[in-house]
Amino acid sequence: MARRLAEQGFGVALVARSRERLEQLQSELAPAKTVALAQDLTDFGAADGVVAAVQTKLGPIDVLVNSAGMAYTNTLEGTPVADWERVLALNLTAPFAMTRAVLPGMRARRSGLVVNLVSIAGERAFAGWGAYCASKAGLLAMTRVLAEEVRSEGIRVTALCPGAVDTALWDSEAVAADFERGAMLSAETVAGLVLYTVNLPPDAVLEAAILMPGRGTF
Numbered sequence: 001m002a003r004r005l006a007e008q009g010f011g012v013a014l015v016a017r018s019r020e021r022l023e024q025l026q027s028e029l030a031p032a033k034t035v036a037l038a039q040d041l042t043d044f045g046a047a048d049g050v051v052a053a054v055q056t057k058l059g060p061i062d063v064l065v066n067s068a069g070m071a072y073t074n075t076l077e078g079t080p081v082a083d084w085e086r087v088l089a090l091n092l093t094a095p096f097a098m099t100r101a102v103l104p105g106m107r108a109r110r111s112g113l114v115v116n117l118v119s120i121a122g123e124r125a126f127a128g129w130g131a132y133c134a135s136k137a138g139l140l141a142m143t144r145v146l147a148e149e150v151r152s153e154g155i156r157v158t159a160l161c162p163g164a165v166d167t168a169l170w171d172s173e174a175v176a177a178d179f180e181r182g183a184m185l186s187a188e189t190v191a192g193l194v195l196y197t198v199n200l201p202p203d204a205v206l207e208a209a210i211l212m213p214g215r216g217t218f
Contacts, residue, residue, distance in 0.1 A: 001065060001191045006030060008195065011058040015039050015050060016068065033058070041068050041094040042086075047101040060109060063198055064102045066095035067117040069135075072174045076130040083174075084131045091135035096142060103150070110154040113205075115197055116143045117190075120163045120210060120218060128176075140208075147207060156205035158197050162190050163212040183217040 002012050002025060011033040014022050019038035026036040035057040039050055054061060069091045072083060099114055106112030121129060122136035140159055147157035166184040170177065190211065197206045212218075 001067065001187075001194050002029065004191045004195045005063075005198065006034065008199070009033075010063070010198075011035075013037065013054040013058060013061075015041065017041075041098065042089045044093060044097040047097040050098070051101040051105075055105070060105055061102050062111070063113045063115065064098060065115045065117070065194060066098055068094060069117065069119075069169075070174065071129075071169050071172060072131050073128045073176045074131070075128060079131055084134075087131040088135045088138070091132070092138045092142070095139060099146065103155070106155050107150070107153055111202060112155045113158065113198060114143075114146065114155070115158045115160060115194060116140075117194075118143065118159045118161045120161050120212065122159070122161055123210065124218075126218070143208075147205075154202070156200075156202075158206050159208045160190070160193060160197070161208065161210045162193075163210075164217050165190055179217050180215075183213055183215040185211065185213050 002014055006012050006029045012029060014025055014034065014036045016022055017038060017040050022036035022038060026034050035054055037050055037053055039046055051061065070087060072087045074083070095116055102112070116139055118140045119136040121133045122140035125133055140161070143157055143159040150157065162185055164179055164184040165187055166181050167187055169175065170181065193209060193211055200206060
């Protein structure tokens with residue numbers, strides 16, 4: 001997503017935990033139009049500072065893409081409360097905190113776009129994925145409520161719900177799944193949908209989209 005947006009001329013803020021990986025990606029993009037911030041997004045109190053740092057370097061934030069997330073598999077009965085809370089913190093509360101931080105500026109300009117990477121798990125239930133499904137269903141609901149709350153102020157809100165995407169998420173020790181990686185969506189394909197959403201004219205919004213692999217993988 002960052003590469004595709006940078007190719008379109010956007011200034012891009014990269015926010016994630018790994019400074020090394022951020023700096024590597026930043027080195028591939030235009031340095032003058034990129035800022036990399038190593039930040040754990042579950043430190044919710046840091047959201048305002050992240051937004052301020054981005055605005056200092058790049059100016060007003062026109063688009064927020066909430067894409068950080070984690071997966072976790074276990075039965076509901078077998079899920080410790082601490083793991084449940086950890087999944088919801090990153091997948092649901094972090095997008096909430098970041099969205100709250102950018103909204104004042106978007107309201108002042110009466111424009112802006114918030115894109116939340118939800119998941120097909122926000123729409124459908126999968127056994128063994130209780131915490132993940134709950135977090136994504138919550139994110140989908142939050143996205144829909146936000147859209148209603150800010151529509152009249154010129155702010156657009158989009159929920160993108162892809163099926164399985166071939167990323168490092170599947171390498172996590174917290175995930176027990178043997179889906180065929182080659183049958184999943186590519187990150188490039190999902191990035192293309194994000195780019196399409198961002199490039200819509202200001203008087204149009206893609207409120208929600210489900211993007212599934214064409215070969216049967218969820």
